[in-house]
Amino acid sequence: PDVPGDYNIDISLRGQPIKDAPFNAKVKAAPDASKSWAEGPGLKKAYDTEPAIFTVNARDAWDNPVSGDECTVDVEGPGPVPVDVTDNEDGSYTVAYQVEEE
Numbered sequence: 434p435d436v437p438g439d440y441n442i443d444i445s446l447r448g449q450p451i452k453d454a455p456f457n458a459k460v461k462a463a464p465d466a467s468k469s470w471a472e473g474p475g476l477k478k479a480y481d482t483e484p485a486i487f488t489v490n491a492r493d494a495w496d497n498p499v500s501g502d503e504c505t506v507d508v509e510g511p512g513p514v515p516v517d518v519t520d521n522e523d524g525s526y527t528v529a530y531q532v533e534e535e
């Protein structure tokens with residue numbers, strides 16, 4: 434479906450509904466990368482002694498917040514960088530990374 438919302442799914446075999454039919458499916462809008470953005474100090478600078486933090490704001494095609502989707506963040510540099518992404522369930526994801534001290 435192109436429009437998010439609640440949909441009913443009716444399934445029949447030879448004119449008879451199957452067990453537990455009808456089914457209800459909630460269709461949610463997918464995030465639209467072109468409407469989403471990141472902000473926060475961790476995008477500009479970080480220290481090797483504390484986590485750097487920033488926020489990813491996910492929006493759908495209609496500019497509504499969306500959550501529950503996979504948000505992946507890769508930080509590349511001279512050494513390994515572990516990244517933690519937390520879904521805040523409000524259309525934002527908190528990202529924390531910390532450069533390992535050598």
